[in-house]
Amino acid sequence: MNEVGANKFGRVVLYIFLTLSALISIFPFYWMFVIGSNTNSEVNNMPPALIPGEFFIDNATKVFDRINFFGSLLNSFIISTAITFFVLFFCSLAGFAFAKIQFKGKNFFFIFLLATMMVPPQLGLIPSFMIISALDWVDKLQAVIVPGMVSAFGVFFMRQYVATSIPNDLMEAAKIDGCGNFRIYWNIVVPSIKPAFATLGIIQYMQSWNDFLWPLVVLKDASSHTIQIALRTLNDAYTTDYPMILAGTFMATIPILIVFLIFNRQFISGITEGAVKS
C-alpha cells in the first residue's frame, strides 16, 4: 500500500495535502481567538485582522455582563457529569446482563435496543416536552438529565466489551463461591472494564456537553441555561459585536478542547470500536 509515496514527488504532495487539511481543521479555532481579541473596528476592515489583538479581556468582560457565563458553565458541568455517571452505571449493568446472564427474551430485547438507535430524537420532541411540563421540570436541570440517563449505544458498547473481557470460567467460579449477579458485577466486572468506562465516559460527556436541541426546548430561563444555550443567546441579541460573541465562543470551547486533548486516545478508540463492530 505504499505506492502513493513511492517517489519523492508523491510524498511531497501527500504531506502538502495532509498539512493543508490539518490547517483547515485548526484554522477556525485560531480565528475564533483572533476575532475575540480584536475590536469591532479592526474586525470590520479589509483586509481583516489576521493576528490576535490585545482586547480579549475587554471582550470577555462584555460577555460576562451579557450572559450568565459561569452559571451556564456550571449547569453544563452538572448536567454532563450527572448524565455520564448514570449512563456508565446503567449501561454497564445492562451490558453485563446482555453479555453474561442467560434470560428469556434476551435476543429480542437486544435487537429491540439496537433498533431504537434508528429513531431520531425529534420524533418524540413534543410529547417529551409535554411530560416535562406535566412534571413541572421546565427550567430545571433534571429535565435534561433524566431523559439522558441511558443510551442504547452505551449498552451496546458495554455488552461488546464485557463479552470479550470477562471469561465465562470466572463467572462460574464466582457462582460456585456463592456470588450473586450483582456482586459479580460489582466485584469482578466493574474493576475489569475500567478502560471501557473511560472511553464511554468521555464520549458521553462530550455529547451531553454539546447537546443543543433538547436543552433549547426545556431550559428557557437564563438561570437554567447550559453553555450552548447561553452562546446562542449571545449570538441572538441583534448584535453585530463579533469580537464579543467569538470571545464567548472561545471561552466555551477551550475547556472541552482541553478535556479532549487529554483523553483523545480513549475517545478516538471508542468511536472506531463502536463503528467497526457494528
Add this chain to the structure above:
Amino acid sequence: MAEQDVAKINHVKEKRKYRPKLHDSLTGYLFISPFFILFSIFGIYPLIFTAYLSLHKWNILGDKEFVGLSNYVSLFTNDPLFLKSVGNTFFIWVLSTIPQLILALILAFLLNQAFLKAKGIFRLAIFMPNITSVVAVAIIFSAMFGTNYGVINYVLSLFSIDPINWTGSTLGTQVAISAMVMWRWVGYNTIIYLAGLQGISKDLYEAATIDGANKRQQFLYITIPLMRPIILFTVILSTIGGMQVFAEPLLFGRGANNQGLTMTLYLYEEAFTRFAFGYASAIAWVLFLIIILFSLFNMFITGRIKGQ
C-alpha cells in the same frame, strides 16, 4: 425431575456454560430495566403519542380536534414552505455528505501509508473539529462567511473573485451550511475509515501484487469491497444526521427566501414558536419515514454495488 434436568442439559449446546435459572432471569430483567423503563417513557410513548397528535389539530391552549390525515395531506398539497424545507434538506445533505465522505476516504487512505511521519498529529488535528459544539461551529462560520468583512470573502478576493453574498443568496446559504456540516464531520469519518483500512490484512495486498494487480486494481477490488460495510455505516449515519440539520440554519439565518430552512428547523418552529403541536407532529413522522426509506434505499444501493 432430576432425569428431566439431565436430559435438558444434554440438549443444551456444549458451548453454553451454565443454564438459565429463575434467579438469572430476574436479575437479567432487573439489570436491563433502567434502559427499557426510561426508553418507554421518553422513546416509545412519545413515538406513539406523536402519531396520535399528528391526526389532530391542536394548539397548546385549545382542545384537540380530530382531523384524520388532513395534516399530512396539507403538508404535501398546501404547504410550499414544507416542500421547500424538504428540498433544502436534501440539497444540503448531498452538498455536505458526498464531498465529505470522499475526502474522508482519501484522508484515511493517506494516513494509512506506512512511511507517513507524525501520523498521530495529523489524525488529531483532522479529528478536532468533531468535538466542537454545533453552536460554536455555527457562530464561527457565520463570522467567517460574513459578506462584507468575512475572512472567506477576503481569501476569495485574493484570487480576484467578487465577494459572495452568503446570507442573501440561495446557493450561498446552502454552501455555508454544508461547509459547517462538512468541517465537523470529515475527521470523524476519516477516523472510522482509517480503523477499517487498518483491519484489512496486508497479506491480501501482497498476494494481489504477486498476481500482478496494480494499485488501482487493488484499491477497487480489495479495499473498496472490504470497506463496504463501513462505508454503508457512515452513509447511514450521515443520512440520519443530514436529515436533522437544525442548529446551523437557526444560528446562521435561514435567509430571506427560506433557503436555509431545513425540515427539523421547520418542525421546531411549528412546534415551539407557533405551538401547532398537531401539525408539527405530522412533520416529525414524515421526517422519521424519510429517514427509514432513505436508509433502506442506501442499503439497497450498496447491496447492488456489491453484486457487480
